[in-house]
Amino acid sequence: MSSRLEVWAPDGLPEVAPGDDLAGLAVAAVGADLADGDVVCVTSKVVSKAEGRTRVGDREDAIDEETVRLVARRGATRIVRHRLGLTMAAAGVDASNVEAGSIVLLPLDPDASARDLRRRLLELTGANVGVVVTDTAGRAWREGQTDIAIGAAGIVVAEDFAGRTDPYGNPLAVTLPAVADELAGAAELAQGKLAGRPLAVVRGRADLVLPPGEDGPGATSLVRPEGGDLFGFGAREAVVRALAGAEVDRLPFGAPVPADELAAALARLPDAADRTAVAAVCFAHGWTWEDWQRRDGRA
The missing domain is CATH 3.30.1330.100 (CofE-like)
Structure with a gap:
């Protein structure tokens, strides 16, 4: 055969x-x-x-319209989560193989x-x-x-x-x-x-x-659902989002991990007393600083 x-x-x-x-x-x-x-x-x-x-207009404005959230940025290049759930550069907005001044969504x-x-x-x-x-x-x-x-x-x-x-x-x-x-x-x-x-x-x-x-x-x-991807944010963006700790950014980091996994991650910090660092690691693993303190018997 x-x-x-x-x-x-x-x-x-x-x-x-x-x-x-x-x-x-x-x-x-x-x-x-x-x-x-x-x-x-x-x-x-x-x-x-x-x-x-297809329409005439500003490409950056169209990218903003089609974007659910930013995944990563490198200079002018934006990798975003599209309204369809796709993760792609520039939200799939294209200016090639089309009349000059036009864009295709x-x-x-x-x-x-x-x-x-x-x-x-x-x-x-x-x-x-x-x-x-x-x-x-x-x-x-x-x-x-x-x-x-x-x-x-x-x-x-x-x-x-x-x-x-x-x-x-x-x-x-x-x-x-x-x-x-x-x-x-x-x-x-x-x-x-x-x-x-x-x-x-x-x-x-x-x-x-x-x-x-x-x-x-x-x-x-x-298309993987939000939180189901191991790379919900780019490397630089993940650091900033974890430190900022905005509730709207929690889902892309995924479901909360077991306590032992969080403990292992926290053990890698050079200063376990640095509340900012601890809170960021907790956020990135689906926990809050307060929940970890209570779990750890410190609250």
Whole structure:
């Protein structure tokens, strides 16, 4: 047995304008090539253009509007938590591949956009396909960017291997390939950044495509909830937020840790009597200084 994956990105998709039938444009570009089990990947930018999410205005103001909170800052670069839950640079606001002076915001609801596109493609072609709405994102600890799924419909977005065993009999505990992101990355290889190919078709993973009428959990299910990420703040921002101790900043640090874990962290401080430092460490671990004093028998 062998496994084969095909990816192609057609030329000929015209400039997309607000109100355009994106599914109709896609069918015109792909032609009769679309088949059951294919996955159609489309960039968020053309989805946003079709949905009227392009505007003239200040990019920084748009970033502010789309941002839930700041995660990290390096000079002028802001990594933020977007209103969709995504953590990304500049809240996904883009000024490339668009008329000078204009900016493009992410779709209001990429999963809903994917569902609409999937339903329309089925109407036009009779093919049961999955749909992924893609966008470019950086990765912690690594240079460069890759495309990820920010919207999805009709596909399994993550394969859960927990509880299975590998060929050697070893149990798999937390193996969860984010296949929607992998499909997005594969599509970007065929699309390229400057070739004007915002659409790609991936063939060879029909096992991931759900039956008609079943859209699945969408790409939203891949977003960790606030407090569930080990890196809720950047390194510098975390120090400042912990020292400031604002109640609104508590959730990104995660759930309160057991007392012994907090005690171990406090033991690393050079001065255990430094109340400011102790309070900051307590805050970062989900505790208050007062609660720790009572727990420690000092209050």
